[in-house]
Every structure is written in C-alpha cells, then in structure tokens.
Amino acid sequence: MNLGLENKPVLVMASSGGLGRGVATEFAREGARVMLFARSEEKLKATAQAIGEETGNAPLYMVGDITSADDVCGAVERTVSEFGGLWALFNNTGGPPAGPFTQFSDDDWQRAFELTMLGYVRAIRAALPHLKKNENGGRIVNNTSASTKQAIDGLLLSNVFRSGLVGFGKTLARELGSEKILVNTVGPGRIDTERVAQLDQIWAEQKGITYTDQRHQAEASIPLGAYGQLGDFARIVVFLCSEANAYLTGQNLLIDGGMVGAY
DSSP: OOOOOTTOEEEEESOSSHHHHHHHHHHHHTTOEEEEEESOHHHHHHHHHHHHHHHSOOOEEEEOOTTOHHHHHHHHHHHHHHHSSOOEEEEOOOOOOOBOGGGOOHHHHHHHHIIIIIHHHHHHHHHHHHHTTSTTOEEEEEEOOGGGTSOOTTBHHHHHHHHHHHHHHHHHHHHHGGGTEEEEEEEEOSBSSHHHHHHHHHHHHHHTOOHHHHHHHHHHTSTTSSOBOHHHHHHHHHHHTSTTOSSOOSOEEEESTTOOOOO
16 A cells, blocks of 8 residues: 655654654654654654664654643744644653552643644644645544543543543544544554553552563453564554545554553
8 A cells, every 4th residue: 555655745743752652653664754753863863863873764853842832833934944844743742650540740741742742733733734734635544542442540631631632633523524634543552661560560569569560461352462563553653644644633542552441
C-alpha cells in the first residue's frame, strides 16, 4: 500500500524517545520530512542521527517544552519554514505523575492540564492555518492512553485529562471535516517503553513483588500475551496520518493487544 507520505512535512511532538521516537522513525521510513520536538537537545540530536542511519532520511529537530506556548508555536512555524508547509501533526507528551487523589495539590492539577491537554490545544491552534492550505486537507492524531476506555489505578491525573482529549478530538473531527482535516485519537496499552517500565516498577513495589513478576502478570492480562513493540503502535499512527486514510476520522483507537475489555 502506498501511504502517500513521500516528502510530506510532519511534526512529531515529544519525539526524542518512546512512542514519539517510534512514530518519527516510521514517518521517516515512509519518506516524510520529519520535525522532532522535545526538551533535550542532546537526546534530539542522538535520535535524529539514529533515525537517519536506520532509514536514510534524517529528521530535523527543535528544542522546546510542550507546556510553553511560545515553544509549541515555534515548533509549528519552524516545520513550515523548513519544509514549506505542514501535512500532519502527532500530538504526544509524557504522562503526569502517578498517585492517588489525596496526593495532588491545585498546582499538580494545573501542571497536568498544561502538560496533557493545553499543549495539544496550542499545537493544533498553531497548525490549523497551515493544514487548511493543503489541497487534500491534513491529519491530526492525538496520543492518549488505554485509560480513556478503562481507568488505570494510580494514574488519576492521566485518567482525567486523557479522557478529555477524546471529546476534544471527536469535536474537532466534526468541525474540520468539511476542510478534509482528519482528527483521530490513539490510546496505547502496554507498549514496551521506558514509561511503562517505570510504572511496572512502581506497581511492583506497591504489591511487594519483583519487577519481573509484575511484568509477567501484566502480559498475562493481554490476549496477545506480550507487550506491544514501538513499531506496532507507530505503524497505525502513520497510517492514520497518511493519504491512504481518507475516511477515518473522529475515532478513539486503542492499540493494546486486546487488553481492555470495555467497548
């Protein structure tokens, strides 16, 4: 299948590692022109080099913080300046701290909102004028979590704001459909990343078991019997952002190996 991404300009947020890096790698493999965005220049430089060596298509990068309006707008403008436009935006960020309701102050709630929701809002606001200039519209994919279908114990802040992004994406899809801008939400389950490993370590300590036992328990709860790999997640995102996807919008897709029983 030809995804139609050759030379398409795309911006991948939080892409120096984890899910963002996986998505950026798949975009590069498909010939897209990729802009990375994250806080660490050292990690971004290493990631861009590694992706270039793996795919023969090295991304550019911009250093910034998704909680900074100036940095987010600057990432969009840099992408447009370097590549002559913008075809797709993959909104992504690290998760807020784990913990129960009684642990969090107003400041904690505000920081979680700015990290997991307002940064996405700002990126889309900045991207829209450029997406609207494309003859065939554009693509937006918002990364959330499998918790949008089934809350995850101990991840209160993430559960709240990730779920809000589902309504945000559905509404945007309806508002932007006439302009051929497709908006979808993806919810990763247990994809084998550093963030998931950190959570497994926290849960193992809470249960009084080893990290290995915690992981085995988690894998046993997944019908496919294993954690997903970066490529399993990234290839779906890249399809959603491609010209091959011409009619799927407003959806909340879980990429979880069948782990979540809710529908």
